Amino acid sequence: MPHVVREPTFTVNFSASAEQPAANTIPLMRPRLPGVARIAPYIQQIDANRWYSNFGPLVCSFEDRLAAHYDSDPGSVLAVANGTLGLTLALQGVAPLPGDLCMLPAFTFSASASAVIAAGLVPWFVDVDPESWALEPSLARDYLRDAPGRVAAVMPVSVFGRPLEVAPWDKFTAETGIPAVIDGAASFDAARVGQSPVMISLHATKVFGVGEGGLILTQDKELLARIRSLSSFGFSLEQEKNTDGRAALLPGFNGKLSEYSAAVGLAGLDEWTATRRRFLEIRDEYLWVMADLPAVRPQPGGHEPWASATINFETPHKSAKSLVDALARSGIQARRWWGDGCHSAPAFAACPRGPLPVTDRLIDSVIGLPFYLDITRDDILAVKDAIARLIR
Numbered sequence: 432m433p434h435v436v437r438e439p440t441f442t443v444n445f446s447a448s449a450e451q452p453a454a455n456t457i458p459l460m461r462p463r464l465p466g467v468a469r470i471a472p473y474i475q476q477i478d479a480n481r482w483y484s485n486f487g488p489l490v491c492s493f494e495d496r497l498a499a500h501y502d503s504d505p506g507s508v509l510a511v512a513n514g515t516l517g518l519t520l521a522l523q524g525v526a527p528l529p530g531d532l533c534m535l536p537a538f539t540f541s542a543s544a545s546a547v548i549a550a551g552l553v554p555w556f557v558d559v560d561p562e563s564w565a566l567e568p569s570l571a572r573d574y575l576r577d578a579p580g581r582v583a584a585v586m587p588v589s590v591f592g593r594p595l596e597v598a599p600w601d602k603f604t605a606e607t608g609i610p611a612v613i614d615g616a617a618s619f620d621a622a623r624v625g626q627s628p629v630m631i632s633l634h635a636t637k638v639f640g641v642g643e644g645g646l647i648l649t650q651d652k653e654l655l656a657r658i659r660s661l662s663s664f665g666f667s668l669e670q671e672k673n674t675d676g677r678a679a680l681l682p683g684f685n686g687k688l689s690e691y692s693a694a695v696g697l698a699g700l701d702e703w704t705a706t707r708r709r710f711l712e713i714r715d716e717y718l719w720v721m722a723d724l725p726a727v728r729p730q731p732g733g734h735e736p737w738a739s740a741t742i743n744f745e746t747p748h749k750s751a752k753s754l755v756d757a758l759a760r761s762g763i764q765a766r767r768w769w770g771d772g773c774h775s776a777p778a779f780a781a782c783p784r785g786p787l788p789v790t791d792r793l794i795d796s797v798i799g800l801p802f803y804l805d806i807t808r809d810d811i812l813a814v815k816d817a818i819a820r821l822i823r
Contacts, residue, residue, distance in 0.1 A: 514632030597625030
């Protein structure tokens with residue numbers, strides 16, 4: 432059943448404190464992780480265990496709880512040090528031949544392409560679907576006909592947390608022989624587990640964060656074991672194969688999550704139901720307030736019941752860059768989260784790319800507005816009024 436946005440009862444109630452921003456400024460984000468009282472019991476476990484890294488008991492518990500959270504089998508989740516490392520590890524796991532291409536959308540954050548290069552592959556930037564703003568399997572199949580070289584992998588990207596279906600990408604891999612690694616950095620709430628590995632970022636700015644961290648989700652246990660080994664210097668973690676525990680079997684590096692980050696994650700899971708509900712309440716409030724501005728449209732799927740830490744709108748008749756600048760002069764922070772597109776960064780100037788008409792349209796029409804757990808109705812109304820004046 433589709434999610435219907437009704438006039439919300441704005442129940443999120445936070446008292447003012449010394450940490451509140453200046454009265455004339457509405458910030459873009461105010462991340463909030465679990466407080467010390469929530470984390471303390473897990474820290475006490477670390478003190479008692481004296482086990483701080485290297486797949487400790489809290490990390491294992493965190494992975495098991497996340498597998499249950501995603502209604503997946505035990506052993507289908509790997510926690511890593513951060514999302515970019517997670518993408519790199521997943522690409523190394525599925526595409527070990529250096530120098531080949533990795534197809535990815537130009538409409539993405541720079542970390543996507545940085546992970547491709549770190550994995551020894553070459554980013555090949557392609558355009559996205561005008562309706563979903565994402566790289567779809569049908570588009571990827573079409574692009575393969577004109578590939579400028581051998582393609583070792585494809586990296587579709589979840590757009591600002593919107594769900595990406597894994598099954599169509601599993602089918603794409605089965606039909607083409609080209610593995611997909613899904614960059615689902617912002618899609619903690621919407622992710623699903625299939626054969627193709629999905630990376631989730633646990634950065635503090637995400638809807639569920641631990642400060643710095645990431646997840647890799649896949650039902651392919653053999654692949655996940657390989658990625659786990661890569662995340663621990665390439666050492667074998669299977670005792671029967673580990674004839675020399677200090678001999679690397681794969682060219683890995685250190686991508687492990689610490690016990691302290693796992694403690695924050697476990698505390699976050701304890702309160703996730705309430706956190707998710709608050710994000711959705713605020714999202715619905717925003718959509719309700721903005722509904723009478725026809726020149727501002729929520730991102731595709733923006734009304735669906737998935738939680739994200741950002742809220743993004745398209746302003747097709749107003750330059751997003753000029754709107755961000757004008758809002759800043761009004762004391763309202765906004766952002767084009769992916770700037771001028773990943774392909775435009777100097778670091779990736781030499782990378783191959785195809786025609787990008789949809790990306791070119793989106794990079795100057797999509798804007799992220801202030802969004803955080805303790806934003807008030809008055810703040811949202813102020814954002815709406817400022818945008819209405821600027822568009823007029």
